[in-house]
Amino acid sequence: MLSETREATNSLFVAAIDFGTTYSGWAILSHDSFKDKPTSSMIKHWYSGYGVLTTEKTPTVALIKPDGVSLESFGYEAENRYRELLEEDAARDYYYFQRFKMALMKPFGDRITEDILLEDEMSKKLSAITVFSLAIKYLVDDVMTDIKKKCIGVLMSDFTWVLTVPAIWTDSAKKFMRLAAEKAGISSDKLLIALEPECASICCRYLPVHKRIDETGTNMSTLPTGSKFMTIDTGVMMAKKIGDLRRKHKIAPPETTGPPEFIRAMRAQQNGLEFGIPFQVVLWSAGIFAHQVPAAILGSLYVFSRRRYNNGYIQDADKRVGPFWMGVRCLQGLVAVALGGIINTALSQYAGLDMFQIVRQKLF
Numbered sequence: 001m002l003s004e005t006r007e008a009t010n011s012l013f014v015a016a017i018d019f020g021t022t023y024s025g026w027a028i029l030s031h032d033s034f035k036d037k038p039t040s041s042m043i044k045h046w047y048s049g050y051g052v053l054t055t056e057k058t059p060t061v062a063l064i065k066p067d068g069v070s071l072e073s074f075g076y077e078a079e080n081r082y083r084e085l086l087e088e089d090a091a092r093d094y095y096y097f098q099r100f101k102m103a104l105m106k107p108f109g110d111r112i113t114e115d116i117l118l119e120d121e122m123s124k125k126l127s128a129i130t131v132f133s134l135a136i137k138y139l140v141d142d143v144m145t146d147i148k149k150k151c152i153g154v155l156m157s158d159f160t161w162v163l164t165v166p167a168i169w170t171d172s173a174k175k176f177m178r179l180a181a182e183k184a185g186i187s188s189d190k191l192l193i194a195l196e197p198e199c200a201s202i203c204c205r206y207l208p209v210h211k212r213i214d215e216t217g218t219n220m221s222t223l224p225t226g227s228k229f230m231t232i233d234t235g236v237m238m239a240k241k242i243g244d245l246r247r248k249h250k251i252a253p254p255e256t257t258g259p260p261e262f263i264r265a266m267r268a269q270q271n272g273l274e275f276g277i278p279f280q281v282v283l284w285s286a287g288i289f290a291h292q293v294p295a296a297i298l299g300s301l302y303v304f305s306r307r308r309y310n311n312g313y314i315q316d317a318d319k320r321v322g323p324f325w326m327g328v329r330c331l332q333g334l335v336a337v338a339l340g341g342i343i344n345t346a347l348s349q350y351a352g353l354d355m356f357q358i359v360r361q362k363l364f
Contacts, residue, residue: 011160011190015143016041016199018164019136019177021101022239023057024075026143038206044146048076060101062135066093068126074138086252095120096252097131099243104128104173105166112172114179121243121252129180136163137184161186167195200231238269238310261314268313268320272306275327282334290341290356295334302330 017026029041046058058075065072073081085091097120117125147154251258287295305327312319347353
């Protein structure tokens with residue numbers, strides 16, 4: 001690891017590829033920029049193809065040509081192209097893969113080798129190493145195409161490439177990703193395989209945790225030795241579940257209708273997305289303006305309620321009701337904590353009245 005770190009410091013740029021289950025993307029940071037602004041990386045923005053949606057990640061969707069060795073398109077382009085092929089009744093010879101990353105965790109377990117096969121959305125099989133390497137190569141080529149528009153004479157050898165993988169993966173799965181990356185054209189001495197939670201933790205060291213009007217703020221990196229913080233990966237189990245149901249019932253994207261089991265799963269995922277953004281807003285607001293302990297407790301209970309909601313909804317629509325209202329109550333609690341914290345912050349800043357401090361003195 002020490003030799004790999006030294007190799008990274010000798011490169012002009014570091015390119016990080018976030019190869020996700022549902023969405024993927026990349027970011028670039030120069031060696032000199034890291035010294036001054038470690039969070040100022042250049043992130044690729046992706047367009048849905050219709051000029052409406054712009055995101056920092058693109059769907060992890062690979063459309064492979066009928067020859068089984070050439071990539072037709074990736075991401076939003078793959079989704080749009082596959083839709084066109086369906087309309088032209090010409091899709092049956094193509095391979096369409098989405099949310100295929102977690103196949104390296106199950107059902108292959110520890111026996112992940114180069115000759116394993118993946119099933120596409122219509123149950124056609126293709127070599128997993130081919131699918132992964134083509135997807136990684138697309139992202140690598142996209143990085144090089146973009147950087148060459150801004151810098152003349154940049155080569156792949158000027159980069160250290162970081163590829164993220166889940167911490168729960170076995171060593172054989174991580175080795176498989178390294179082989180796929182090398183097959184995609186990344187030199188082994190320029191490749192780092194990094195664990196997703198470790199990357200998140202390193203990033204958190206440079207993110208502000210407190211911002212006040214009369215202060216410049218502080219970073220986690222400046223907190224005393226021994227300080228603790230938690231990183232949470234919310235996971236993509238619902239996305240994987242829907243992918244499994246698509247294969248089970250042979251429902252090709254972009255279709256969103258099918259048997260009741262599939263429709264309930266789709267609705268459960270959609271409901272989670274609808275509540276996801278409000279949950280994150282009130283969770284962070286409660287933790288920043290009020291206190292992290294009640295925010296963490298209510299947030300954990302909310303995540304637990306969503307897990308029960310998803311599992312219950314897929315089995316029977318009536319089983320979603322209890323967990324749903326449990327989640328709503330948790331959100332209401334977070335809103336109350338966040339509002340209390342915001343009001344107290346305003347009173348403390350502009351009126352010199354710290355209600356939380358007064359309550360603590362009265363109680364203790």
